[in-house]
Amino acid sequence: MIGVSLVGLGEIGQVHLSALRSSDHIQVSALCDLDEERLNGSCRGEWLTTHFDQILERPDVEAVDICLPHNMHAPLAIRALESGRHVLLEKPMAMTVAECDQVIAAAAAADRVVGVSHNQLFYEPHQMLSKMISDGSIGDLRTIRARLAIGGRYGSWRSDPSQAGGGLLIDAGVHRIYMLQELGGPVVAVSANMDMPGMEESYSIILEFSCGAIGTIDATYHGPSGLFDDQIEVVGTQAILEVAGCEAQFEGFDDGPSLRQWSNGAWETIETSDSWDRSVAKSVQAFFEAVSRGVTPRVDGVTGRSTVAVIEAAYRSAREGIRVELPFA
Ligand SMILES: NC(=O)c1ccc[n+]([C@@H]2O[C@H](COP(=O)([O-])OP(=O)(O)OC[C@H]3O[C@@H](n4cnc5c(N)ncnc54)[C@H](O)[C@@H]3O)[C@@H](O)[C@H]2O)c1
Missing domain, CATH: 3.40.50.720 (NAD(P)-binding Rossmann-like Domain)
Structure with a gap:
């Protein structure tokens, strides 16, 4: 104990x-x-x-x-x-x-x-996604698309950058970053566009992975009321995988299959059972x-730091209008 x-x-x-x-x-x-x-x-x-x-x-x-x-x-x-x-x-x-x-x-x-x-590393559909990439089930990984669309801006301390450290990216956006690191591997470069870097309410980010694949994130607070869309789609040379969303399920936005695969011309549901709170x-x-x-x-701590490093690089990219390379050991 x-x-x-x-x-x-x-x-x-x-x-x-x-x-x-x-x-x-x-x-x-x-x-x-x-x-x-x-x-x-x-x-x-x-x-x-x-x-x-x-x-x-x-x-x-x-x-x-x-x-x-x-x-x-x-x-x-x-x-x-x-x-x-x-x-x-x-x-x-x-x-x-x-x-x-x-x-x-x-x-x-x-x-x-x-x-x-x-926590989303422990969500079963995400773990299955990770395994199906690493064991080669989808062929070679090419792109990962992560969505984040929320119906309304969060308030309280989250609306104060001195307490939050930024806007949507350093709050709910953190889950998108570590999930893409998990699925794509080490990130070697980051390019970002934001409406208001440091107080961002909408942004898009491109991550370049050391394996040669590309990750994209598009995010906004300005969806219709009740929306929570955090779907992830992975494209490989042999298959596409889609996770309907971890918090989307919790927020009652998505009631479709948690994980599905398209390969050989047909969609197939992959059975999983898990939830955000679990x-x-x-x-x-x-x-x-x-x-x-x-x-x-x-x-x-080292893994936690690597996620903050990608976030910091995204802020720098958006502020300076440059592609930011990250050291990769
Ligand atoms: N993993 C997830 O899905 C997820 C979801 C929500 C929040 N979070 C994270 O959890 C953290 C907290 O977020 P939250 O939504 O629970 O915030 P919250 O505002 O709901 O709760 C914060 C609590 O901290 C208390 N508090 C503030 N200052 C304190 C201090 N000095 N000493 C003791 N208590 C203090 C407040 O009274 C409040 O009860 C953040 O890091 C946030 O990003 C993660």
């Missing part, structure tokens, strides 16, 4: 809380949120506080799960790591690559583990189970 304190009991914090409570490997020792009503309403006997630093004084807190606005990810992760706690961060790992580097350095100095919840639960539980077993988590 690993003792975990959850920090941030908002929208995603509640999904983390259910996942933490339902794992046999995790003891939820403490909860922290600035909002006392939310704190009390979430409590099932855990120790409660509105002050982050107080959880770091408790011996039963071995790890901290951070579900906070983006500007708090790096500073609070560093405080927790320096106090000897392992840290799971919600996406994105931090607002900049420089912040990610500080978090990684703090983890190394304290010999603790940092990970990031890239992908979050699996992602959270996998991190703490990896830490308990002393193995590297699926999304460690």
Whole structure:
């Protein structure tokens, strides 16, 4: 059992809380949120506080799960790591690559583990997509098209770039970036267009993968009310694969087959059964189970940083009107 304190009991914090409570490997020792009503309403006997630093004084807190606005990810992760706690961060790992580097350095100095919840990697249709690309079922990978269209702009801290680190890209757009990295492999160059870089509400991005394939993302907040479209389509030389969307299913936008393939002139549905909230639960539980077993988590700090590096390159590309190359080792 690993003792975990959850920090941030908002929208995603509640999904983390259910996942933490339902794992046999995790003891939820403490909860922290600035909002006392939310704190009390979430409590099932855990120790409660509105002050982050107080959880770091408790011996039963071995790890901290951070579900906070983006500007708090790096500073609070560093405080927790320096106090000897392992840290799971919600996406994105931090607002900049420089912040990610500080978090990684703090983890190394304290010999603790940092990970990031890239939950859609755990969504079964996405895992099947990844496997069918890597085992050659679709032939050679040529293009990956990722959509993100939402019916209305998110508010609260998300509308403040100083708290969010940007607009739609560094918020819901993060899932598109790490999924394309998962499916296409290392990204060697990024070209982006945005309506308002840093406060973007619509954008398009081209990713060039080291394997020679191309990834495209088009995204907007300005769809009709009720829309959530996060479909992914993969084109190979032998087949096309389509995932109807991970959050689309959760938001009730899509009720078609989760995964289908077109090859030899016909569409075929590939049976899968999973959901967005289960992908979050699996992602959270996998991190703490990896830490308990002393193995590297699926999304460690280096992987989390690589996603922020692509996001940062996209902002630079959009601001300067250039194609930005990324170092590829
Ligand atoms: N994986 C996903 O699909 C997904 C979905 C939603 C949000 N997220 C991510 O989760 C994180 C949180 O987003 P959210 O939608 O849950 O936000 P939210 O606004 O719903 O919740 C944030 C919570 O943090 C609390 N808080 C703020 N500052 C605090 C502090 N200093 N100490 C303690 N508590 C504090 C607030 O009171 C609030 O309860 C972000 O990184 C976001 O990108 C991920």
